[in-house]
Amino acid sequence: MRILLAEDDTTLASQVKTLLTAEGRVVDVAQDGEEAGFLGSTEPYDMVILDLGLPIRDGISILKEWRAAGLDMPVLILTARDGWTDRVDGLDAGADDYMTKPFHMPELAARVRAMLRRKSGRTNPLFEKDGVAFDTRNAKVTLGGVPVDLTSQEVAVLSYLIHNAGRLISRTELSEHIYEYDGDRDSNTIAVFITRLRKKLGSDFIQTIRGRGYMVDAA
């Protein structure tokens, strides 16, 4: 799952990115409002974490622009503005959740997970099928109860397929959601990740529909 983090403080951005990456997310950081607006409008993010007090452009105006353009990715506002008017303005502008600084990392992680789950229409944080269990809370995978060791990119591929279980995902779409903005997007490597995941999780867990993409059946 690919997340846009719009935060001008590089240290905080790096901390949040580390946290989310550890859970198998792919994170792009935008350090000002202009970059955030551009990335959010052009890249297919699964969710956005948006600071309101960004340089160049204010977070609220970016959010309104996205919503006016029909972009409906979940947006979590993460801001130092803790006034109720700002909070209501943010949610009225189209945000899905609002967190104020200072915050606890575990709470942020939990809110991000909850929002991603809601987006995929799932309520249970644990996905289980054919002996494979995927815990969206910590990106831990087990096969028949035995922990499976996955690389971060394997987790990213698996996480996106599981969050979209029951839906056919093209190789292009998959690559758009597992690579960072400036990452090397060679879609051929997707096939390599799929092969590795099949080796680790069993060959039937991920189906290949030739010429069209991949799919994990809904649990």
Added chain:
Amino acid sequence: MLSLRRRAMIGGALSAMASILVGAFVLLSSIENNVLDRFDRALADRHSQLVVALSTTANDPTRLAERVYDPAYTTPYSGRYWQITSPDGQIFTSTSMFDAALKEPFGAPSTLTRRSIMGPAGEPIRAVYQKITLEDGSAWGVSVAESLAALTAERQQTRRSLLLAFVLVGLLGLAGAFLQTTTILHPLDKLRRDVAKRWEQDEDLTTADYPEEVAPLVDDINELLARNRDIIARARRQAADLAHALKTPTAILRNELALLAAQNHDMEASVEALDRVDAQLGRSLARMRAANSGAAANIRTDLSNSVARFTRLFTSMAERDGKTVRTSCAPSLSIRMDQQDIEEVIGNLLDNALKWCNSEISLTAQKWDEGVEILIEDDGPGIPEGQEREALKSGGRLDSSKPGTGLGLAIAIDLLQAYGAKLNLEKSAKLGGLAVRIFIPGKLRTVAPQKAAA
């Protein structure tokens, strides 16, 4: 200080009174002099008639009465008299003198001499005397006199008529002064109304709508209004900047400490210190916000709109916890309070209610004659009787089982106080939990906002 209207009225009345007094004095003196002149001329004419009559009857003055015929001369004490003193000192008088005689002026002057003396009936009279020398060389003292009663009556009548006229003129003057004052003060009255009206609508006054004497004042008021709004906006911006500048680093620190704790370092004391910093920061920033309330800006807020905004927010928040929010607010209900301030109050109170309720919270806003009442209720445990005072204390927390700073209620109270509004804690009759009753007066009654806590 004495009002401008009263000053103008008193000034106008005093100047009108002075003009009337001086006018009345001058006019009365002039009229009285004219009346006396006329009286004296008539007296002199009668004196001449008597002299002419005397010249033909000098050899037998007793026949004089026949020659100067006037019924008034024949009626005793009629008020009209004549008297002749012959060269040998014999006195002849009109019958009206009865048995009295007029005292001749000292030295028996040969020029016409006027005097005011007492008459035969003891009444004040005006007398004219001249010593006349006839052609035969004989010298006669000739006097005519007339009672002043008619003159005095005429004078009094004139005074009365004039007084009535001047009272009327005075009243007209006062009415004029009132009209003039009202006309002159009209732009100031309009200014006062406009300031109140446009302040509410956050608009500037139009200088061209006022006379040139008032226009500079209008400019000054516009500048003051703009500066007032600017000060509040700047103070709020500074508080927001400060919040941003401090909260981001503390968030970073917190994350670093969590990371170290995960690596089995003992970070308990540091985390606890950071918690204290965060709590103090939250408290100080909240106080700053209360101190920068928009109370001084006299702004009106559409309460119905704010309630609708909070209904949307809290309904979605409550749904996640399986709770219900009910709100009821009359349409187009407005209050004399800044939007950010009232939303901070409602937000904090609804947040508290949602935190403590079992399954339901409610907000009702209604208008009364004197202002607007907002009632926020929940079906939670409420506040034990007698502990309301403790709950109203800044940061006072009766129960620490739920997360929070205990500041929400204190912030709400500080903000409401800045507008002269009231907050009471009660038991909810509808839901059984706590009811927070707020009353916001319709007329502006600002009190000095509390200073930010150190």
